[in-house]
Amino acid sequence: MSRAEPRFFLPEGVRIVSTGAYLPERVVTNADLVAMGATLTAEEMERACGVCERRFAAPDQATSDLAIAACDRALGDRDRTFVDRVVVATVSPDHMTPAAACTVQHALSLGYAPAHDLTASCAGFIYALDLATRCVATGDRQVLACAADVRSRFVNFHDRSTVALFGDGAAAVLVGSGAPNVLGVALLAEGSGARAVYVPAGGSRLPASAQTVAERGHTIVMADGPQVYLAAVDGMIAIGEALLARLELSLRDVAMIVPHQPNRRILERIARLMRFPIERMWINVERTGNVSGASCGIALDEALRSGKLVDGSLVLMIAGGAGYTAGAALLRVDRELLEAS
Protein backbone atom coordinates (compact mmCIF):
# COMPACT_ATOMS: atom_id res chain seq x y z
CA MET A 1 0.00 0.00 0.00
CA SER A 2 2.91 2.36 0.63
CA ARG A 3 3.81 2.59 -3.06
CA ALA A 4 0.26 3.05 -4.33
CA GLU A 5 -0.99 6.32 -5.76
CA PRO A 6 -4.12 7.70 -4.12
CA ARG A 7 -6.88 9.60 -5.89
CA PHE A 8 -7.23 13.18 -4.74
CA PHE A 9 -10.16 15.54 -4.44
CA LEU A 10 -9.43 19.17 -3.65
CA PRO A 11 -12.85 20.75 -3.18
CA GLU A 12 -13.56 24.44 -3.45
CA GLY A 13 -16.02 26.13 -1.15
CA VAL A 14 -16.86 23.03 0.90
CA ARG A 15 -16.79 22.98 4.69
CA ILE A 16 -17.52 20.81 7.66
CA VAL A 17 -20.28 22.77 9.34
CA SER A 18 -20.43 20.75 12.54
CA THR A 19 -19.51 17.42 14.07
CA GLY A 20 -21.11 14.94 16.44
CA ALA A 21 -20.16 11.65 18.05
CA TYR A 22 -21.76 9.03 20.22
CA LEU A 23 -20.33 6.25 22.37
CA PRO A 24 -22.66 3.73 24.02
CA GLU A 25 -22.90 3.87 27.80
CA ARG A 26 -21.64 0.40 28.61
CA VAL A 27 -17.91 0.40 29.45
CA VAL A 28 -16.17 -2.94 28.90
CA THR A 29 -12.78 -3.33 30.53
CA ASN A 30 -10.12 -5.88 29.67
CA ALA A 31 -11.07 -7.74 32.85
CA ASP A 32 -14.64 -7.88 31.58
CA LEU A 33 -13.37 -9.48 28.36
CA VAL A 34 -11.53 -12.12 30.38
CA ALA A 35 -14.82 -12.87 32.13
CA MET A 36 -16.45 -13.22 28.70
CA GLY A 37 -13.96 -15.91 27.68
CA ALA A 38 -10.90 -14.08 26.37
CA THR A 39 -7.77 -16.20 26.72
CA LEU A 40 -5.40 -13.25 27.19
CA THR A 41 -4.96 -11.62 30.56
CA ALA A 42 -6.05 -8.03 31.00
CA GLU A 43 -2.40 -7.00 31.19
CA GLU A 44 -1.54 -8.85 27.97
CA MET A 45 -4.37 -7.09 26.19
CA GLU A 46 -3.17 -3.69 27.30
CA ARG A 47 0.40 -4.45 26.31
CA ALA A 48 -0.62 -5.86 22.94
CA CYS A 49 -2.77 -2.98 21.77
CA GLY A 50 -2.89 -0.27 24.41
CA VAL A 51 -6.64 -0.60 24.86
CA CYS A 52 -7.81 -0.49 28.48
CA GLU A 53 -11.54 -0.22 27.87
CA ARG A 54 -14.05 0.20 25.08
CA ARG A 55 -17.79 0.79 24.77
CA PHE A 56 -20.25 -1.91 23.74
CA ALA A 57 -23.72 -1.19 22.44
CA ALA A 58 -26.62 -2.25 24.63
CA PRO A 59 -28.47 -5.40 23.54
CA ASP A 60 -31.28 -3.32 22.07
CA GLN A 61 -28.96 -0.96 20.18
CA ALA A 62 -27.98 -1.50 16.54
CA THR A 63 -25.65 0.50 14.33
CA SER A 64 -28.36 2.87 13.15
CA ASP A 65 -29.16 3.80 16.77
CA LEU A 66 -25.59 4.92 17.29
CA ALA A 67 -25.57 6.72 13.95
CA ILE A 68 -28.80 8.53 14.78
CA ALA A 69 -27.34 9.82 18.04
CA ALA A 70 -24.15 11.06 16.36
CA CYS A 71 -26.02 12.66 13.45
CA ASP A 72 -28.51 14.30 15.80
CA ARG A 73 -25.63 15.90 17.69
CA ALA A 74 -24.05 17.12 14.45
CA LEU A 75 -27.36 18.60 13.29
CA GLY A 76 -28.18 20.26 16.61
CA ASP A 77 -31.07 22.66 16.14
CA ARG A 78 -30.21 23.42 12.49
CA ASP A 79 -32.91 23.42 9.83
CA ARG A 80 -32.99 19.82 8.62
CA THR A 81 -34.72 20.60 5.35
CA PHE A 82 -31.34 21.59 3.87
CA VAL A 83 -29.97 18.06 4.21
CA ASP A 84 -29.91 16.63 0.70
CA ARG A 85 -28.22 13.30 1.44
CA VAL A 86 -27.34 10.92 4.25
CA VAL A 87 -24.46 8.49 3.94
CA VAL A 88 -23.51 6.00 6.61
CA ALA A 89 -20.18 4.22 6.41
CA THR A 90 -20.45 0.91 8.22
CA VAL A 91 -19.32 -2.69 8.12
CA SER A 92 -21.96 -3.74 10.64
CA PRO A 93 -25.28 -2.48 9.31
CA ASP A 94 -28.51 -3.31 11.13
CA HIS A 95 -29.43 -5.70 8.33
CA MET A 96 -27.98 -6.93 5.05
CA THR A 97 -30.69 -4.80 3.49
CA PRO A 98 -31.85 -2.04 3.56
CA ALA A 99 -29.18 0.52 4.25
CA ALA A 100 -28.79 1.69 7.84
CA ALA A 101 -28.84 5.21 6.41
CA CYS A 102 -32.52 4.82 5.56
CA THR A 103 -33.33 4.14 9.21
CA VAL A 104 -31.24 7.17 10.17
CA GLN A 105 -32.96 9.38 7.60
CA HIS A 106 -36.41 8.43 8.87
CA ALA A 107 -35.53 8.79 12.56
CA LEU A 108 -34.11 12.26 11.99
CA SER A 109 -37.10 13.45 9.93
CA LEU A 110 -34.96 14.25 6.89
CA GLY A 111 -37.84 14.10 4.45
CA TYR A 112 -36.98 12.38 1.20
CA ALA A 113 -33.24 12.99 1.29
CA PRO A 114 -31.39 10.17 -0.48
CA ALA A 115 -29.87 7.79 2.05
CA HIS A 116 -27.38 5.03 1.50
CA ASP A 117 -24.53 3.15 3.14
CA LEU A 118 -20.97 2.66 2.04
CA THR A 119 -18.44 0.07 3.11
CA ALA A 120 -14.84 1.10 3.54
CA SER A 121 -13.98 -0.48 6.90
CA CYS A 122 -11.70 1.61 9.07
CA ALA A 123 -11.34 4.26 6.38
CA GLY A 124 -15.14 4.63 6.32
CA PHE A 125 -15.34 8.07 7.88
CA ILE A 126 -12.93 9.59 5.37
CA TYR A 127 -14.62 7.80 2.47
CA ALA A 128 -17.95 9.25 3.65
CA LEU A 129 -16.40 12.69 4.02
CA ASP A 130 -15.00 12.42 0.49
CA LEU A 131 -18.42 11.53 -0.89
CA ALA A 132 -20.09 14.34 1.04
CA THR A 133 -17.64 16.96 -0.19
CA ARG A 134 -18.12 15.79 -3.78
CA CYS A 135 -21.90 15.94 -3.42
CA VAL A 136 -21.81 19.45 -2.00
CA ALA A 137 -19.35 20.50 -4.72
CA THR A 138 -21.85 19.32 -7.32
CA GLY A 139 -24.98 20.84 -5.90
CA ASP A 140 -26.21 19.27 -2.69
CA ARG A 141 -26.86 21.91 -0.06
CA GLN A 142 -25.85 19.84 2.96
CA VAL A 143 -24.83 16.21 3.41
CA LEU A 144 -24.71 14.20 6.61
CA ALA A 145 -21.65 11.97 6.49
CA CYS A 146 -21.62 9.40 9.26
CA ALA A 147 -19.56 6.39 10.22
CA ALA A 148 -20.99 3.95 12.73
CA ASP A 149 -20.22 0.43 13.81
CA VAL A 150 -21.20 -2.16 16.36
CA ARG A 151 -18.14 -4.35 16.04
CA SER A 152 -18.75 -6.08 19.35
CA ARG A 153 -21.38 -8.28 17.69
CA PHE A 154 -18.70 -9.67 15.37
CA VAL A 155 -15.90 -10.37 17.84
CA ASN A 156 -14.82 -13.91 18.60
CA PHE A 157 -14.04 -13.69 22.29
CA HIS A 158 -11.73 -16.71 22.00
CA ASP A 159 -9.60 -15.13 19.25
CA ARG A 160 -6.48 -13.76 20.90
CA SER A 161 -5.58 -11.57 17.92
CA THR A 162 -8.79 -9.53 17.83
CA VAL A 163 -10.62 -9.88 21.14
CA ALA A 164 -9.20 -6.76 22.76
CA LEU A 165 -9.25 -4.44 19.78
CA PHE A 166 -12.78 -3.42 18.97
CA GLY A 167 -15.41 -1.12 20.41
CA ASP A 168 -18.68 0.41 19.27
CA GLY A 169 -19.54 4.01 18.41
CA ALA A 170 -20.49 6.55 15.78
CA ALA A 171 -19.39 9.90 14.41
CA ALA A 172 -20.94 12.34 11.98
CA VAL A 173 -20.18 15.57 10.18
CA LEU A 174 -22.57 17.94 8.49
CA VAL A 175 -20.95 19.08 5.26
CA GLY A 176 -22.10 22.16 3.41
CA SER A 177 -20.95 25.04 1.25
CA GLY A 178 -19.29 28.23 2.43
CA ALA A 179 -15.87 29.39 3.53
CA PRO A 180 -13.84 26.26 2.83
CA ASN A 181 -12.27 24.24 5.62
CA VAL A 182 -11.91 20.93 3.79
CA LEU A 183 -8.70 21.46 1.82
CA GLY A 184 -8.31 18.03 0.33
CA VAL A 185 -9.16 14.36 0.52
CA ALA A 186 -7.16 11.37 -0.69
CA LEU A 187 -8.46 7.83 -1.03
CA LEU A 188 -7.13 4.54 -2.24
CA ALA A 189 -7.85 0.84 -2.07
CA GLU A 190 -5.61 -2.15 -2.57
CA GLY A 191 -7.89 -5.09 -3.10
CA SER A 192 -5.12 -7.67 -2.91
CA GLY A 193 -5.55 -7.32 0.85
CA ALA A 194 -9.25 -8.13 0.81
CA ARG A 195 -8.83 -11.27 2.92
CA ALA A 196 -6.41 -9.78 5.42
CA VAL A 197 -9.20 -8.76 7.78
CA TYR A 198 -12.67 -10.03 7.01
CA VAL A 199 -15.85 -11.72 8.17
CA PRO A 200 -15.97 -14.96 6.18
CA ALA A 201 -19.65 -15.88 6.41
CA GLY A 202 -23.00 -14.20 6.05
CA GLY A 203 -22.58 -12.83 2.54
CA SER A 204 -23.20 -14.32 -0.88
CA ARG A 205 -19.84 -16.12 -0.85
CA LEU A 206 -20.71 -18.15 2.22
CA PRO A 207 -24.31 -17.66 3.29
CA ALA A 208 -25.33 -18.15 6.88
CA SER A 209 -25.97 -21.74 7.91
CA ALA A 210 -25.89 -23.79 11.06
CA GLN A 211 -22.33 -24.73 10.14
CA THR A 212 -21.10 -21.17 9.68
CA VAL A 213 -22.56 -20.25 13.04
CA ALA A 214 -21.02 -23.27 14.73
CA GLU A 215 -17.64 -22.44 13.20
CA ARG A 216 -17.87 -18.76 14.24
CA GLY A 217 -17.75 -17.76 10.60
CA HIS A 218 -19.60 -14.55 11.32
CA THR A 219 -16.81 -13.06 13.42
CA ILE A 220 -13.82 -10.98 12.41
CA VAL A 221 -10.85 -12.98 11.16
CA MET A 222 -7.36 -11.48 11.05
CA ALA A 223 -5.09 -14.37 10.21
CA ASP A 224 -1.82 -12.47 9.92
CA GLY A 225 -1.78 -9.73 12.52
CA PRO A 226 1.78 -8.50 11.95
CA GLN A 227 1.18 -8.03 8.22
CA VAL A 228 -2.00 -6.07 8.92
CA TYR A 229 -0.21 -4.07 11.60
CA LEU A 230 2.62 -3.05 9.33
CA ALA A 231 0.42 -2.53 6.29
CA ALA A 232 -1.80 -0.19 8.32
CA VAL A 233 1.22 1.81 9.41
CA ASP A 234 2.68 2.00 5.91
CA GLY A 235 -0.66 2.86 4.33
CA MET A 236 -1.68 5.56 6.79
CA ILE A 237 1.70 7.28 6.59
CA ALA A 238 1.87 7.07 2.81
CA ILE A 239 -1.56 8.49 2.14
CA GLY A 240 -1.14 11.30 4.66
CA GLU A 241 2.17 12.34 3.21
CA ALA A 242 0.83 12.04 -0.34
CA LEU A 243 -2.05 14.39 0.43
CA LEU A 244 0.24 16.94 2.04
CA ALA A 245 2.58 16.77 -0.96
CA ARG A 246 -0.34 17.23 -3.34
CA LEU A 247 -1.31 20.37 -1.43
CA GLU A 248 2.33 21.52 -1.39
CA LEU A 249 2.40 21.33 2.39
CA SER A 250 4.44 19.32 4.86
CA LEU A 251 4.02 17.89 8.33
CA ARG A 252 5.63 21.06 9.68
CA ASP A 253 2.43 22.86 8.72
CA VAL A 254 0.19 20.41 10.58
CA ALA A 255 -0.99 21.29 14.07
CA MET A 256 -2.50 17.91 14.85
CA ILE A 257 -2.87 14.47 13.31
CA VAL A 258 -6.24 12.89 13.98
CA PRO A 259 -5.81 9.26 13.00
CA HIS A 260 -7.98 6.20 12.87
CA GLN A 261 -7.37 4.38 16.16
CA PRO A 262 -6.36 0.81 15.24
CA ASN A 263 -4.28 0.29 18.37
CA ARG A 264 -1.89 2.31 20.50
CA ARG A 265 1.27 0.66 19.22
CA ILE A 266 0.40 1.38 15.61
CA LEU A 267 -0.12 5.04 16.44
CA GLU A 268 3.17 5.24 18.31
CA ARG A 269 4.92 3.68 15.33
CA ILE A 270 3.27 6.11 12.92
CA ALA A 271 4.33 9.09 15.03
CA ARG A 272 7.89 7.79 15.23
CA LEU A 273 8.23 7.05 11.53
CA MET A 274 6.62 10.37 10.53
CA ARG A 275 8.81 12.17 13.09
CA PHE A 276 5.68 13.85 14.36
CA PRO A 277 5.34 14.64 18.09
CA ILE A 278 2.99 12.06 19.51
CA GLU A 279 1.56 14.61 21.92
CA ARG A 280 0.13 16.39 18.85
CA MET A 281 -1.58 13.22 17.67
CA TRP A 282 -5.11 12.76 19.02
CA ILE A 283 -5.23 9.35 20.67
CA ASN A 284 -8.27 7.94 22.44
CA VAL A 285 -7.87 4.25 21.63
CA GLU A 286 -7.06 3.37 25.24
CA ARG A 287 -10.67 4.18 26.22
CA THR A 288 -12.61 3.61 22.97
CA GLY A 289 -10.82 0.70 21.31
CA ASN A 290 -10.84 0.48 17.55
CA VAL A 291 -14.29 1.68 16.47
CA SER A 292 -13.60 0.81 12.84
CA GLY A 293 -14.74 3.53 10.45
CA ALA A 294 -16.07 5.73 13.23
CA SER A 295 -12.75 6.01 15.07
CA CYS A 296 -11.39 8.87 13.02
CA GLY A 297 -14.62 10.87 13.29
CA ILE A 298 -14.94 10.33 17.03
CA ALA A 299 -11.35 11.48 17.43
CA LEU A 300 -12.02 14.56 15.30
CA ASP A 301 -15.07 15.47 17.35
CA GLU A 302 -13.07 15.15 20.56
CA ALA A 303 -10.12 17.09 19.17
CA LEU A 304 -12.33 19.99 18.10
CA ARG A 305 -13.78 20.16 21.61
CA SER A 306 -10.42 19.80 23.34
CA GLY A 307 -9.35 23.44 23.24
CA LYS A 308 -6.07 22.38 21.62
CA LEU A 309 -7.02 23.63 18.18
CA VAL A 310 -7.38 27.26 17.19
CA ASP A 311 -8.63 29.22 14.22
CA GLY A 312 -6.35 28.27 11.32
CA SER A 313 -4.99 24.99 12.73
CA LEU A 314 -4.33 22.40 10.07
CA VAL A 315 -5.60 18.94 11.02
CA LEU A 316 -4.54 15.88 9.07
CA MET A 317 -6.84 12.87 9.34
CA ILE A 318 -5.45 9.50 8.25
CA ALA A 319 -7.02 6.07 8.22
CA GLY A 320 -6.35 2.61 6.88
CA GLY A 321 -8.29 -0.58 7.18
CA ALA A 322 -9.62 -3.80 5.74
CA GLY A 323 -9.81 -4.09 2.02
CA TYR A 324 -7.20 -2.66 2.15
CA THR A 325 -8.65 0.83 2.12
CA ALA A 326 -6.97 4.07 3.14
CA GLY A 327 -7.94 7.70 3.32
CA ALA A 328 -6.60 11.08 4.37
CA ALA A 329 -8.23 14.48 4.70
CA LEU A 330 -6.78 17.86 5.52
CA LEU A 331 -8.89 20.43 7.37
CA ARG A 332 -8.18 24.02 8.19
CA VAL A 333 -10.05 24.52 11.44
CA ASP A 334 -11.93 27.81 11.63
CA ARG A 335 -13.69 29.69 14.39
CA GLU A 336 -17.16 28.73 13.16
CA LEU A 337 -16.34 25.04 13.29
CA LEU A 338 -14.83 25.33 16.75
CA GLU A 339 -17.91 27.18 17.99
CA ALA A 340 -20.20 24.58 16.42
CA SER A 341 -18.40 21.67 18.07
Added chain:
Amino acid sequence: MSAERLTSLLAGLVSIDDSGTFEDLDSLRLIDMVERVESEYGIRIAAEHVTPQAFANVNALAELVLRLKKEGA
Protein backbone atom coordinates in the same frame (compact mmCIF):
# COMPACT_ATOMS: atom_id res chain seq x y z
CA MET B 1 25.80 -8.01 10.77
CA SER B 2 26.25 -11.21 12.72
CA ALA B 3 23.81 -13.83 13.83
CA GLU B 4 25.44 -13.73 17.26
CA ARG B 5 24.67 -10.02 17.66
CA LEU B 6 21.06 -10.58 16.62
CA THR B 7 20.73 -13.49 19.01
CA SER B 8 21.97 -11.29 21.82
CA LEU B 9 19.68 -8.44 20.78
CA LEU B 10 16.60 -10.66 20.76
CA ALA B 11 17.40 -12.50 23.97
CA GLY B 12 14.48 -12.40 26.34
CA LEU B 13 12.12 -11.38 23.57
CA VAL B 14 11.73 -14.68 21.77
CA SER B 15 12.96 -18.21 22.34
CA ILE B 16 15.76 -19.29 20.00
CA ASP B 17 16.77 -22.93 19.79
CA ASP B 18 20.29 -24.27 19.20
CA SER B 19 19.89 -24.08 15.43
CA GLY B 20 18.87 -20.42 15.58
CA THR B 21 15.20 -21.07 14.86
CA PHE B 22 12.67 -18.81 16.56
CA GLU B 23 10.22 -20.65 18.77
CA ASP B 24 6.77 -19.55 19.96
CA LEU B 25 6.89 -16.59 17.61
CA ASP B 26 3.41 -15.14 18.01
CA SER B 27 2.14 -11.87 16.56
CA LEU B 28 3.03 -9.75 19.55
CA ARG B 29 6.57 -11.07 19.77
CA LEU B 30 7.03 -10.59 16.03
CA ILE B 31 6.09 -6.93 16.26
CA ASP B 32 8.39 -6.54 19.27
CA MET B 33 11.21 -8.07 17.24
CA VAL B 34 10.58 -5.79 14.26
CA GLU B 35 10.70 -2.70 16.44
CA ARG B 36 13.75 -3.76 18.41
CA VAL B 37 15.69 -4.60 15.22
CA GLU B 38 14.63 -1.32 13.59
CA SER B 39 15.76 0.63 16.61
CA GLU B 40 19.09 -1.15 16.86
CA TYR B 41 20.05 -1.01 13.19
CA GLY B 42 18.35 2.19 12.09
CA ILE B 43 16.29 0.55 9.39
CA ARG B 44 12.60 0.40 8.56
CA ILE B 45 10.98 -2.98 8.12
CA ALA B 46 7.83 -2.70 5.99
CA ALA B 47 4.96 -5.16 5.74
CA GLU B 48 6.37 -6.67 2.55
CA HIS B 49 9.56 -7.65 4.40
CA VAL B 50 7.77 -9.67 7.08
CA THR B 51 7.66 -13.10 5.50
CA PRO B 52 7.77 -16.50 7.21
CA GLN B 53 11.13 -17.10 5.53
CA ALA B 54 12.70 -13.86 6.76
CA PHE B 55 11.55 -14.46 10.32
CA ALA B 56 12.18 -18.20 10.43
CA ASN B 57 15.55 -18.05 12.15
CA VAL B 58 18.41 -15.79 13.18
CA ASN B 59 20.41 -16.26 9.97
CA ALA B 60 17.49 -15.37 7.72
CA LEU B 61 16.70 -12.30 9.77
CA ALA B 62 20.35 -11.26 9.68
CA GLU B 63 20.26 -11.48 5.88
CA LEU B 64 17.18 -9.27 5.80
CA VAL B 65 18.74 -6.68 8.07
CA LEU B 66 21.89 -6.64 5.98
CA ARG B 67 19.90 -6.21 2.79
CA LEU B 68 17.81 -3.37 4.22
CA LYS B 69 20.88 -1.60 5.52
CA LYS B 70 22.46 -1.81 2.06
CA GLU B 71 19.26 -0.51 0.50
CA GLY B 72 19.10 2.30 3.03
CA ALA B 73 15.60 1.33 4.12
